[in-house]
Amino acid sequence: MPHVASATIVSTDRNYLHHIDAGHFAMTTDEPAKLGGxxxxxAPFDYHLASLAACTAITLRMYAERKGWNLGEFRAELRLDRDEDGKLHVQRTLHSDQPLTDEQWQRPLEIVANTPVTKAMREGVGIASVRGDMTASS
Structure with missing residues (x-):
């Protein structure tokens, strides 16, 4: 199976603050103060939406470049809500500073519905967890 990405997270001594290495990038994550962070x-769901927003913008920009479209300044706004049954829902709103007709908007809306991260979130991803041993030598 081809490797797609990797990440490692390490805790700190400050409540829920953690350090993440994703590829060769360093990030941190925490929880809001109202949740004890x-x-x-x-927070983790911020990164969840950020990954979807990034994939949305990059995929649409790639498509526009291949088609010779001028999207100008493109913006995607994402919001994550939980319904009464506890199910999560994402509302993704796309904006361009270019005057696009309803017909021109149809294709970008179809494209973003099928980005790689959109598909992974919509269809789910298999997750397996195993026990590691921090005392084992490398």
């Missing part, structure tokens, strides 16, 4: 970094 410091509110000092994006």
């Amino acid at each position: 410091q509110g000092s970094a994006p």
Whole structure:
């Protein structure tokens, strides 16, 4: 199976603040103060939406470049809500500073419905957990 991405997270001594290495990028995550964190970094669901927003923008920009479209400044706004049954829902709103007709908007809306991250979130991803041993030598 081809490797797609990797990430490692390490806890700190500050409530829910953690350090993440994703590829060769360093990030931090925390929970809001109302949930017992410091509110000092994006929370896990912030990263969840950010990954979808990034994939949306990159995929649409790639498509526009291949087609010779001028999207100008493109923006995607994402919001995550939980309904009365506890199910999560994402509302994704797309904007362009270019004057696009309803017909021109149809294709970008179809494209973003099928980005790789959209599909992974919509269809689900298999997750397996195993026990590691931090005392084992490398």
